[in-house]
Amino acid sequence: MLRAMLTFIQVLVSGLAIGCVYGLVALSFVLVYKAAETVSFMQGELLMVGAFAVVALQAAGWPLAAALAGGVAGAALLGAVLERTVLRHVLGQSAMGQPAMGQSHLSAVLLTFGLGLMLRGGVTAAPAASHGMFTLPLPWADEVFRLGPLSLPGGQLLVMAATALVAAALTLFFRYSRSGLALRACAEDARSAALMGVPVARMHTLAWALGAALAALAGVLLAPITFVHLNMGFIALKAFPAAVLGGLTSLPGALAGGVFLGVVEALAGLVLPEGTKDVVPYLLLLAALLLFPAGFGARRTA
Amino acid sequence: MGVPVKPGGADAADISGRNDLPAVAGGARASWRRALAGFALAALALALACLLLGTDYALGQATLVATYAIAGLGVVLIVGQAGQIVLGQGALVALGAYVECLLAAAGWPPLLSLPAAVALGACGGAVASLPARRLGGLYFGMSTLAFALVVEEGLTRWTSLTQGAAGMLVPAFGWGGWRAQTPFAQFVVSLAALALAWMACRRLLRSRLGRAWRAVREDEAAAAACGIDLARAKSAAFILGGGVSAFGGAFYAHWIGFISPEQFGLMLSFELLMLVFLGGVGRLSGALWGALVIVSVPQLIAVARDALPGDGVGSAGLETALFGAVIVAVVLWRLWLPRRGGLR
Numbered sequence: 159m160l161r162a163m164l165t166f167i168q169v170l171v172s173g174l175a176i177g178c179v180y181g182l183v184a185l186s187f188v189l190v191y192k193a194a195e196t197v198s199f200m201q202g203e204l205l206m207v208g209a210f211a212v213v214a215l216q217a218a219g220w221p222l223a224a225a226l227a228g229g230v231a232g233a234a235l236l237g238a239v240l241e242r243t244v245l246r247h248v249l250g251q252s253a254m255g256q257p258a259m260g261q262s263h264l265s266a267v268l269l270t271f272g273l274g275l276m277l278r279g280g281v282t283a284a285p286a287a288s289h290g291m292f293t294l295p296l297p298w299a300d301e302v303f304r305l306g307p308l309s310l311p312g313g314q315l316l317v318m319a320a321t322a323l324v325a326a327a328l329t330l331f332f333r334y335s336r337s338g339l340a341l342r343a344c345a346e347d348a349r350s351a352a353l354m355g356v357p358v359a360r361m362h363t364l365a366w367a368l369g370a371a372l373a374a375l376a377g378v379l380l381a382p383i384t385f386v387h388l389n390m391g392f393i394a395l396k397a398f399p400a401a402v403l404g405g406l407t408s409l410p411g412a413l414a415g416g417v418f419l420g421v422v423e424a425l426a427g428l429v430l431p432e433g434t435k436d437v438v439p440y441l442l443l444l445a446a447l448l449l450f451p452a453g454f455g456a457r458r459t460a
Numbered sequence: 461m462g463v464p465v466k467p468g469g470a471d472a473a474d475i476s477g478r479n480d481l482p483a484v485a486g487g488a489r490a491s492w493r494r495a496l497a498g499f500a501l502a503a504l505a506l507a508l509a510c511l512l513l514g515t516d517y518a519l520g521q522a523t524l525v526a527t528y529a530i531a532g533l534g535v536v537l538i539v540g541q542a543g544q545i546v547l548g549q550g551a552l553v554a555l556g557a558y559v560e561c562l563l564a565a566a567g568w569p570p571l572l573s574l575p576a577a578v579a580l581g582a583c584g585g586a587v588a589s590l591p592a593r594r595l596g597g598l599y600f601g602m603s604t605l606a607f608a609l610v611v612e613e614g615l616t617r618w619t620s621l622t623q624g625a626a627g628m629l630v631p632a633f634g635w636g637g638w639r640a641q642t643p644f645a646q647f648v649v650s651l652a653a654l655a656l657a658w659m660a661c662r663r664l665l666r667s668r669l670g671r672a673w674r675a676v677r678e679d680e681a682a683a684a685a686c687g688i689d690l691a692r693a694k695s696a697a698f699i700l701g702g703g704v705s706a707f708g709g710a711f712y713a714h715w716i717g718f719i720s721p722e723q724f725g726l727m728l729s730f731e732l733l734m735l736v737f738l739g740g741v742g743r744l745s746g747a748l749w750g751a752l753v754i755v756s757v758p759q760l761i762a763v764a765r766d767a768l769p770g771d772g773v774g775s776a777g778l779e780t781a782l783f784g785a786v787i788v789a790v791v792l793w794r795l796w797l798p799r800r801g802g803l804r
Contacts, residue, residue, distance in 0.1 A: 196598075197598060197601070197602075244788065244792070247792065247796075248791060248795055263597065263598050263601065264539060264545055264733065264737060264741070265737070265791050265795060267545065267547065267601065267733070268730070268734055268790075268791050269787070269788060269791045269792075271730050271787065272784045272786075272787030272791065273784065273788060274784065275780050275781065275784025275787065276780075276784035276785055276788065277784075278777075278784070279777045279778060279779070279780030279781025279782070279783070279784055280777065281777065282776055282777025282780055282781075283777030283781065284777070288776070288777060395609065395726075398602075398605075399606065433613070433616075436613055437610045437613045437614070440606035440607070440609045441606075441610065443602065443606040444603060444606050444610075445591075447591035447592055447595065447599060447602065447603050448590065
């Protein structure tokens with residue numbers, strides 16, 4: 159009985175940890191969706207590139223903290239540059255409402271997918287990166303914390319703590335900082351925001367940059383769980399249902415959706431037969447669309 | 461009318477002048493003439509390719525183009541006509557391919573197995589679009605994507621039926637004692653299949669349903685005001701589009717000769733999406749032109765890679781990056797192009 163209980167708690171904690179990573183990636187989906195009304199299919203690749211950037215900087219002799227900051231900032235810069243150079247043109251057209259709805263989504267989806275392929279190809283072309291698993295020497299990642307009979311991997315606790323920190327920072331940013339408020343105003347109603355003097359175009363760049371930075375951060379936090387490798391970006395495919403579960407426009411909803419999904423997936427792995435675990439997020443997504451079309455966390459204002 | 465191509469009935473000299481497809485696609489005089497010119501061009505390109513690359517190779521590629529075009533027609537119905545978005549069409553192609561493979565292996569003739577493949581594809585389209593049928597737009601993308609990932613996982617896990625990731629060998633296409641073994645026979649069969657699918661789509665576009673789709677695409681509120689049941693029209697697009705794509709998948713399985721779940725992953729779904737985007741989403745012929753590009757681009761990239769100096773280690777990455785660059789370039793090109801017929 160006690161053994162089963164312990165296993166349950168450990169599975170729960172590991173589900174929470176991976177759920178936090180889902181949540182962070184889902185946050186990046188939502189940030190982009192709120193600004194650009196499109197789903198970015200390159201978030202997974204940004205996550206992978208960000209993690210690799212940190213690994214590379216660290217290998218180049220930077221101290222860990224500097225490499226972390228450098229990698230995440232680099233990803234943010236990459237997101238901003240992509241928005242400025244490429245994405246803006248396509249999404250700008252869709253904002254005018256000229257092509258039919260489906261087609262603006264179509265071009266945005268294809269474009270982000272293509273950019274993702276380019277990022278992925280770029281990393282694959284680096285011989286060292288294309289086949290290899292890398293670790294990041296994050297503090298406490300390799301330790302095991304004992305709580306009575308319970309032993310918890312430090313990496314998972316680290317992920318949860320870091321996610322809580324990021325969530326708190328984001329809350330402060332969106333509630334009190336000038337750009338955070340401006341970003342929210344844009345998401346609410348870009349036209350009115352522009353009339354109130356908010357630089358909407360710059361806010362869009364900021365949203366993509368923030369989204370990229372969050373994805374990169376999620377990549378770094380994923381390192382103690384799954385290592386850094388070429389296909390780590392596939393996690394975005396699971397984070398995406400999390401974002402939809404949260405209503406796709408709600409930041410707390412996305413985080414909650416990610417944690418919920420991580421826990422459900424971990425528990426499904428415990429009780430359901432092998433292999434069903436991987437489809438649980440998608441079945442949940444289908445069920446959620448069917449039963450709760452407005453999302454759990456979404457407040458419909460319009 | 462009917463399908464003018466009789467499998468095995470034509471000889472090689474006939475091919476370069478083949479212009480039977482426009483008769484099938486024909487309708488209004490102007491579009492008939494344009495289609496004629498298009499297919500004359502295609503036939504010329506094929507003849508040229510036969511000369512340059514060898515007949516067998518060129519015919520094999522042309523077979524692939526025709527098969528991709530069939531799968532693309534399904535996406536044209538959903539994306540181009542009904543104006544919805546689909547991100548998991550690869551899964552419906554997979555359903556068609558697996559059904560055809562299993563039934564052909566069990567000895568069913570194509571006249572029975574192909575409708576079964578189409579039916580399952582249509583069912584798949586219905587299930588994939590069901591959760592989003594009242595939400596529309598991007599939500600269709602999400603539900604079809606989720607459905608596709610579930611299907612891929614299912615095909616991988618149901619090893620007793622599909623042999624999982626190891627894949628399955630597909631018997632050659634044919635009935636009675638006849639088998640489509642030579643590249644020429646395969647080409648003729650796939651051309652006939654394309655003509656059939658094309659004709660069916662053509663009919664659909666001119667039907668009440670086709671008009672309803674275009675109305676929904678242009679303005680949902682106005683369409684609803686005209687008495688069109690939006691959810692029903694959208695579901696119909698996904699069901700019929702799924703059937704057409706599965707039809708293409710059935711032939712794909714035969715021509716490739718080996719199927720495994722990863723062939724039908726996210727990449728194929730996006731390739732199909734790019735295919736119709738490239739050719740112009742609003743037109744059926746867009747599927748054919750897009751298929752031509754989709755089949756030839758990887759080969760051109762491979763050629764370009766060989767021409768570039770490199771050690772071969774990172775070449776796989778280079779190919780991926782180049783393919784991504786092509787997608788990006790195509791999207792930008794399409795949007796900067798003054799909106800001609802293609803993006804109607």
